[in-house]
Amino acid sequence: MTELLDFQESVVIGIDVGGTNLRVGLVDEHGDLLDSYIVGTQQTLGGSDPMRSLADMLQSFISQSVVGRYHLRAIAIGFPSMVDETRRKVIRTTFIEGLQNIDVVAGLNRFGVPVFIDRDVNMLLHYDAHRLHLPPKGVWLGCYVGTGMGFSLAFDGRILVGKHGVAGELGHIPGRTGLRCGCGNEGCIETKTAGNALVASLRERYGPDEPIEAVFVDHTDEPFIDEWLEYLAIGFSTAINMLDPTAILVGGGVPQMSGFPKRRLEEKIRRMARKPVPEADLHLTYLEQGPYDGVLGSALCAFEALNTQDSKVLVS
Ligand SMILES: [Zn+2]
Numbered sequence: 599m600t601e602l603l604d605f606q607e608s609v610v611i612g613i614d615v616g617g618t619n620l621r622v623g624l625v626d627e628h629g630d631l632l633d634s635y636i637v638g639t640q641q642t643l644g645g646s647d648p649m650r651s652l653a654d655m656l657q658s659f660i661s662q663s664v665v666g667r668y669h670l671r672a673i674a675i676g677f678p679s680m681v682d683e684t685r686r687k688v689i690r691t692t693f694i695e696g697l698q699n700i701d702v703v704a705g706l707n708r709f710g711v712p713v714f715i716d717r718d719v720n721m722l723l724h725y726d727a728h729r730l731h732l733p734p735k736g737v738w739l740g741c742y743v744g745t746g747m748g749f750s751l752a753f754d755g756r757i758l759v760g761k762h763g764v765a766g767e768l769g770h771i772p773g774r775t776g777l778r779c780g781c782g783n784e785g786c787i788e789t790k791t792a793g794n795a796l797v798a799s800l801r802e803r804y805g806p807d808e809p810i811e812a813v814f815v816d817h818t819d820e821p822f823i824d825e826w827l828e829y830l831a832i833g834f835s836t837a838i839n840m841l842d843p844t845a846i847l848v849g850g851g852v853p854q855m856s857g858f859p860k861r862r863l864e865e866k867i868r869r870m871a872r873k874p875v876p877e878a879d880l881h882l883t884y885l886e887q888g889p890y891d892g893v894l895g896s897a898l899c900a901f902e903a904l905n906t907q908d909s910k911v912l913v914s
Contacts, residue, residue: 603777606669610900611656613675614718614892615639617745622656623890624663631890634661637693643680648696649705672711674900675702676718676892678746683763685715692746692780714900718892719748719766720757724902725895726847726885729753729788736844739837741768743830743850746780747792749837768794768833776828790829799826809892812855827859838880839872849885860884 607626614621621641623634641650656673666669679691684703691697695798703713723740732738742748749768751758758765769788770781777789789795795809799822818821838846843870852858871877 606667608671609664609668610672610674610897610904611659611664611670612895612897612900613673614890614896615677615679615694615723616718616892617674617678621890621893622659622660623897624668625746625894626668627901628893629895629898634733634890634893643694643697645696647885648694649700649702653706653708654704660709662830666735667905670709670711672714672900672904673706674714674716674721674896674903676716676721676745676896677702678718678748681715681765683759683761685759685763688715689763696756696877709771712900712904713902714896716896716899717748717750721895721899722748722849722892723750723752723847724757725891725898726849727755727845728898730735730845730847732845738839738845738847739834739841739843740849741834741837743791743793743852743908744904745793745851747788747830747833748850749833751837751841757840770836771833771836773832782869787833790826793831793850796826796852811855812857814855814859818857818859823859824852824862827866831863831870834863835868835870838867838876839870842876845878846882847885848882849878849887851887853884 609624609626609632610622612625616639618639619636620639622635624632642655645651658893660670677688679697680689681808682689686701688697688700688702702715706713719740719742719907722742726740739749740754747769751766751768755850767785770779770783770786772785773787773790775785775789778784779786779789796813796831800808800810868877871880
């Protein structure tokens with residue numbers, strides 16, 4: 599049986615837990631997505647025993663798509679959560695009630711393969727840096743603006759984890775917004791910079807049926823857009839002035855929307871950035887992202903962790 603396994607192609611399962619959808623993909627060592635499916639996040643993780651239902655779901659995926667065809671080497675999951683410094687536990691997730699203080703590695707031990715978990719934005723930054731062939735030197739800053747606003751930082755190619763595993767939470771720097779954040783604190787800049795803050799501002803002014811897709815086309819000159827950009831620029835310039843990054847990646851669904859005011863955002867960041875540098879040498883790289891980038895990023899991290907024979911890639 600062992601000999602047979604040696605002839606089977608190595609694969610990992612990459613999982614991206616999003617606010618609405620949970621995506622699962624089977625990925626080979628070349629980074630190709632061999633099989634995939636989507637399920638509702640709440641449907642899978644919203645119950646009283648989220649790890650049990652996730653494991654049951656994976657069990658049937660593995661039975662259908664892996665057994666007898668591939669050699670499964672690891673499972674890797676990106677969570678929209680606080681993840682502990684050992685990369686075993688999800689500490690807290692704002693919008694999934696059951697996903698608090700969960701030992702994910704123990705919860706998935708029935709599969710007998712290594713389980714790697716991380717913050718979803720860390721998986722994404724690792725993936726984006728890889729596909730952009732960024733030299734592993736200096737600081738990479740990844741900002742992903744979707745429903746929420748996620749930041750990730752890497753030094754010399756290694757994701758910054760922090761003492762408790764939660765480094766890089768730039769959305770939660772204080773911004774005196776007067777709004778209560780999902781984290782429980784008041785005034786975090788994310789309450790003004792996240793995609794859902796933009797939706798709230800739009801709907802407050804134009805009612806619940808106003809389409810968000812056209813917000814930067816139909817409303818681009820309005821004060822609420824300017825305020826939204828101003829807070830976003832505070833987030834960027836805070837990181838830029840503190841870290842003097844070599845690469846600034848901008849991703850997520852919102853910056854990819856039609857008419858996104860890149861020039862105005864950059865002007866604001868330049869206004870707030872320290873002179874003469876880093877202001878004189880600022881370059882924002884806007885990412886084109888696909889729906890399975892989180893899955894592919896998780897898979898990439900898993901293969902790199904396996905190939906270095908330890909998990910230093912994820913817990914540096
Ligand atoms: Zn907060």
